Amino acid sequence: xxxxxxxxxxxxxxxxxxxxxxxxxxxxxxxxxxxxxxxxxxxxxxxxxxxxxxxxxxxxxxxxxxxxxxxxxxxxxxxxxxxxxxxxxxxxxxxxxxxxxxxxxxxxxxxxxxx
Amino acid sequence: xxxxxxxxxxxxxxxxxxxxxxxxxxxxxxxxxxxxxxxxxxxxxxxxxxxxxxxxxxxxxxxxxxxxxxxxxxxxxxxxxxxxxxxxxxxxxxxxxxxxxxxxxxxxxx
Numbered sequence: 001x002x003x004x005x006x007x008x009x010x011x012x013x014x015x016x017x018x019x020x021x022x023x024x025x026x027x028x029x030x031x032x033x034x035x036x037x038x039x040x041x042x043x044x045x046x047x048x049x050x051x052x053x054x055x056x057x058x059x060x061x062x063x064x065x066x067x068x069x070x071x072x073x074x075x076x077x078x079x080x081x082x083x084x085x086x087x088x089x090x091x092x093x094x095x096x097x098x099x100x101x102x103x104x105x106x107x108x109x110x111x112x113x114x115x
Numbered sequence: 116x117x118x119x120x121x122x123x124x125x126x127x128x129x130x131x132x133x134x135x136x137x138x139x140x141x142x143x144x145x146x147x148x149x150x151x152x153x154x155x156x157x158x159x160x161x162x163x164x165x166x167x168x169x170x171x172x173x174x175x176x177x178x179x180x181x182x183x184x185x186x187x188x189x190x191x192x193x194x195x196x197x198x199x200x201x202x203x204x205x206x207x208x209x210x211x212x213x214x215x216x217x218x219x220x221x222x223x224x225x
Contacts (some may be wrong), residue, residue: 032218034213043203043217072221091135100210103149106158 001027002097006107013084013114021079023094023112029074030096034104035067038091050077084114118142121204121216129224134191138204138216141185145214146171147204148180150189152202153218162202163189 003026013019016044036044050056050071058064067074068080081088091111121138151159163178165171171178177190204216
């Protein structure tokens with residue numbers, strides 16, 4: 001299957017700071033990337049969908065000013081958690097797909113801990 | 116009612132058994148069906164991707180889609196301890212977002 005690389009895999013940051021997570025499609029061009037949040041033993045919660053060159057579409061209840069998403073190229077999307085708080089601690093996962101109606105491939109996930 | 120229903124388990128079977136994982140759904144517009152495997156603290160890994168009804172086989176894995184019953188299945192033959200993971204079904208309608216099941220935790224006993 002196609003490879004999606006997510007970095008970093010783990011990050012610990014202080015309350016009030018910002019953290020950037022990168023998601024790269026290594027062997028295909030991703031017209032669409034998705035960002036998810038996952039709580040322990042729970043399913044994936046879609047946060048936002050980003051299309052290359054366009055503003056991200058956020059799901060209801062997700063603060064767009066807090067979770068900044070940039071999809072500047074066909075192989076890179078970034079999620080920046082701004083002014084992080086302990087309640088933002090979670091497992092964040094990106095996925096990418098090449099075209100509409102095709103399968104999506106996931107990154108390895110990023111475990112964020114805010115202290 | 117959720118769009119996609121999946122029994123969370125846990126499901127525990129002995130090594131070598133055939134495992135059957137299932138999801139039901141309510142949206143008749145779903146046409147694309149996927150199964151992902153997720154190990155603890157890792158991102159989901161795509162196992163199977165099928166379009167419309169029918170069967171698809173890949174090694175020890177077989178995916179079945181029955182659109183008339185709105186029911187999909189993943190069968191794992193000759194199950195191994197390394198198959199122990201959470202299995203997520205996912206589906207989407209044309210030009211829409213992917214909807215995930217809640218995941219089934221599977222444990223294969225040696």
